[in-house]
């Protein structure tokens with residue numbers, strides 16, 4: 001049997017000639033089909049009945065009903081060179097075929113009760129059910145599928161692809177009726193119960209019994225059978241491990257149906273309702289996970305292949321799961337084994353993470369089953385502890401509480417997950433291939449566990465400043481790296497949302513605000529107010545649209561706020577998407593969808609999926625170069641220096657959210673882009689030094705780049721250099737910009753051709769001041785106390801009247817600012833009043849000096865006389 005959609009399509013076209021032995025059958029079927037078609041034609045109100053019927057007969061695929069049992073082939077996950085990385089066979093338990101006699105009646109009944117209660121009466125299709133579905137669809141104005149019999153599901157899961165087209169639905173019904181002619185009800189049910197996808201990669205009831213209850217299907221209780229039957233309709237939603245409550249709701253409905261349909265007695269019904277099946281499922285699951293060994297990467301590949309088969313190729317989840325686990329596929333992944341090993345090494349090194357004294361938490365999960373008297377009881381608890389020792393002590397305490405004297409422990413399981421947690425992504429941005437990833441630290445507790453790199457939606461913090469503000473500003477609004485904003489008190493009235501008053505991360509240091517600064521400085525020092533002013537200027541929509549272009553799928557309309565560039569989102573973004581967005585900057589402005597596998601081959605070597613990546617140009621090469629240049633500054637002397645390592649050109653951007661609940665760092669070299677996240681699974685503040693994640697990034701990236709040639713980032717055509725004044729962003733003026741009291745503010749900057757400023761600096765001004773007071777001279781200031789001095793004069797003046805006099809904002813460059821008003825700012829040393837006093841003082845001083853002089857003269861004369869007399873003697 002071949003599961004390939006493509007080959008089925010080929011068959012569909014090929015089957016024009018009908019085999020003779022089916023002729024009688026077809027005429028019977030045709031009559032029934034005619035009736036069915038009339039009904040359906042009424043529903044859709046389309047095409048002629050004859051037309052539909054002919055089309056269906058002509059295009060039905062060929063099936064050998066006697067050979068419908070799917071064979072299992074092991075699938076392989078291979079690297080790009082073809083080396084086998086992983087065999088996909090979750091033990092052999094996921095493909096154990098059981099005959100119908102080995103499946104207890106109550107298990108069969110459970111499936112029939114919920115999936116197809118007239119299974120034993122209908123001939124493949126359930127006319128009553130169709131009418132019922134029609135009625136519901138019309139009533140609710142929807143066109144959901146509905147009324148698929150078990151026979152139809154067998155056809156659908158094993159023969160047809162799951163296009164939801166009208167024609168395919170008819171074919172399915174036709175084939176279902178045909179199957180009923182060739183197979184007994186038991187044979188059909190056996191096929192169904194052996195091929196249904198029952199979540200967690202299991203197919204069929206035996207595999208599922210082993211996976212969830214650790215027993216054969218023949219030993220399942222009524223309650224347990226109903227759990228399995230509950231999964232079929234939607235294996236993701238009703239997965240009893242991940243969503244026990246949803247499954248339980250469904251299990252209850254099934255038990256009720258079974259009771260109402262007379263399949264179980266009232267006593268059996270009540271006993272089944274009381275049975276605590278989910279505790280046991282959890283316990284078995286823990287044991288299963290203990291022995292599971294898929295990596296985060298392989299888990300993610302499986303998830304991606306299944307979802308691509310469903311979303312892009314039109315398979316059902318059952319078919320897709322079937323294919324992945326027993327279709328004999330060859331899946332070629334993008335992972336680089338050496339790089340992954342480096343990541344794994346660094347994540348296994350506990351010294352890379354905040355020590356026990358600092359933010360460390362141990363999440364304990366403890367499950368225990370014990371025989372108490374004649375009864376088996378299950379216990380379980382989860383708790384966040386401050387250390388591993390505390391967790392272990394807590395387990396002892398629980399054990400003492402749970403177990404009375406003489407209790408016999410049957411099984412015991414615990415995990416201690418260290419926190420803060422972390423994730424890492426490494427991508428070759430030239431082709432979007434994910435080379436390595438870490439989905440968490442500590443022991444990976446099972447397959448398909450939560451992957452923090454690809455599934456966790458966390459706050460990106462300041463990494464969004466570049467993506468949501470500066471990138472779109474440069475790309476769409478003609479910004480340059482030299483453009484200047486004033487980092488000073490900034491309050492925005494937001495209609496209906498109060499006032500927004502952003503502050504800076506350095507407000508606890510010497511200054512609250514750093515004054516006039518360029519976009520380059522804004523990136524280098526991760527300045528909040530510059531980013532907010534930028535997005536206010538370019539418009540939030542412009543920033544939001546750019547994020548969409550960069551491939552973010554989890555941002556929402558609610559994120560369209562001024563804090564967007566500060567990365568305060570309603571939910572968050574995945575590290576994979578964040579890292580890849582920076583990859584688009586690195587890749588000269590071309591976005592490439594990140595992938596974990598490149599192709600999937602069928603068992604026969606034909607192509608099942610040839611992964612096509614979305615690629616698009618999201619910014620000009622010049623924009624990407626300018627941002628790269630500014631991001632290099634972050635590493636050389638800005639906020640990212642702790643992530644730097646020698647011998648490679650690097651860029652980077654830090655991201656820290658409120659109270660350090662999320663610590664993020666993303667950076668790239670001329671070769672790769674890497675992103676790291678550190679935080680608690682349940683967000684909470686962290687107090688360690690905030691550099692651990694940058695050190696881990698550095699450790700990994702340094703090893704990944706070992707032996708690679710250091711080379712500068714390529715400069716594209718269309719970049720030019722010009723000197724500008726760094727506090728105005730305009731052309732420097734000799735005698736002003738170079739005479740700034742802090743030193744010359746003339747800087748060389750890169751520009752996209754055509755964006756070099758043409759205006760001259762109008763922020764620097766020259767003014768005459770009195771040296772003694774530092775203020776403007778009065779007419780009383782003596783000529784020799786006057787000097788010419790260079791000041792700044794903001795185009796938008798500061799507004800000291802609005803400041804809190806008790807705590808005026810500390811603005812770094814305020815002292816260089818020319819006072820906005822001349823009032824009271826004149827020299828207070830040389831005033832008219834002071835002039836009289838000064839003259840008097842001068843006079844008194846003169847008198848004093850004269851007296852002193854005379855005294856000295858007299859004294860000298862006396863000394864001379866004394867000397868004379870001495871000589872005379």
Ligand SMILES: [Zn+2]
Pocket residue numbers: 725726727728732733736737745761762763764
């Ligand atoms: Zn200037």
Ligand SMILES: [Zn+2]
Pocket residue numbers: 770771772773777778780781782785827828829830
């Ligand atoms: Zn003066």
